[in-house]
Amino acid sequence: KQEVTQIPAALSVPEGENLVLNCSFTDSAIYNLQWFRQDPGKGLTSLLLIQSSQREQTSGRLNASLDKSSGRSTLYIAASQPGDSATYLCAVRGNQFYFGTGTSLTVIP
Amino acid sequence: DTGVSQDPRHKITKRGQNVTFRCDPISEHNRLYWYRQTLGQGPEFLTYFQNEAQLEKSRLLSDRFSAERPKGSFSTLEIQRTEQGDSAMYLCASSLEGRNTEAFFGQGTRLTVV
Numbered sequence A: 001k002q003e004v005t006q007i008p009a010a011l012s013v014p015e016g017e018n019l020v021l022n023c024s025f026t027d028s029a030i031y032n033l034q035w036f037r038q039d040p041g042k043g044l045t046s047l048l049l050i051q052s053s054q055r056e057q058t059s060g061r062l063n064a065s066l067d068k069s070s071g072r073s074t075l076y077i078a079a080s081q082p083g084d085s086a087t088y089l090c091a092v093r094g095n096q097f098y099f100g101t102g103t104s105l106t107v108i109p
Numbered sequence B: 001d002t003g004v005s006q007d008p009r010h011k012i013t014k015r016g017q018n019v020t021f022r023c024d025p026i027s028e029h030n031r032l033y034w035y036r037q038t039l040g041q042g043p044e045f046l047t048y049f050q051n052e053a054q055l056e057k058s059r060l061l062s063d064r065f066s067a068e069r070p071k072g073s074f075s076t077l078e079i080q081r082t083e084q085g086d087s088a089m090y091l092c093a094s095s096l097e098g099r100n101t102e103a104f105f106g107q108g109t110r111l112t113v114v
Helices: none
Strands: A004-007 A010-014 A019-025 A032-038 A044-051 A056-059 A062-067 A072-077 A086-093 A097-099 A103-108 B005-007 B010-013 B019-024 B031-037 B044-050 B053-057 B065-068 B075-079 B088-095 B109-113
Touching: A004 A086, A010 A019, A019 A032, A019 A086, A019 A103, A032 A062, A032 A072, A044 A056, A044 A062, A044 A072, A072 A086, A097 B031, A097 B044, B005 B088, B010 B019, B019 B088, B019 B109, B031 B075, B044 B065, B075 B088
Parallel strands: A010 A103, B010 B109
Antiparallel strands: A004 A019, A019 A072, A032 A044, A032 A086, A056 A062, A062 A072, A086 A097, A086 A103, B005 B019, B019 B075, B031 B044, B031 B088, B044 B053, B065 B075, B088 B109
16 A cells, blocks of 8 residues: 655744755555645645656746655745745545645744 | 535534535546545545546445445535544545546535534
């Protein structure tokens, strides 16, 4: 069964700092990997989708990488802002989506 | 299109009652997923549909849970004889068919069983 792990579980940074969130998965036979943002009590907002054949995907201040062979993905957030405070979830896709437990990010003004 | 819509947003029910949730996916999406999320955890897979066919069910989906998507459009998730352990956020997602398609989630239904 696919296991997805996210490190760290929580992260607190001052505004303006660049940061990296990590996601690892045990089975490299995935179709794609998606990063989501979740605000407290809310649903999931899709941030980036990386196809299994891709190495990297960028959207604004966000950059996600994928190393399928080693079972790892990173989400890089540049110049963090207080509005980035949320929980970030990665999900790997087989027939279903397998989620990690998320990284709770707090950006301090 | 307003995205994936879930109703109700919040539901408080007494233990032993039945509850039903509705999900309206993005209109052209033929795949629909149900997930459950408890506090501090990532979403856990419950079931998914392709059009009206229910293709996979998790072992988490006990006999008290049933999901339908009768015309391949909206879906309902019913929980019978609710238990306190059913308290969670129930999330619905939809996507186009295919391996490299993006999934979009609704805002969820927060269920509290008292």
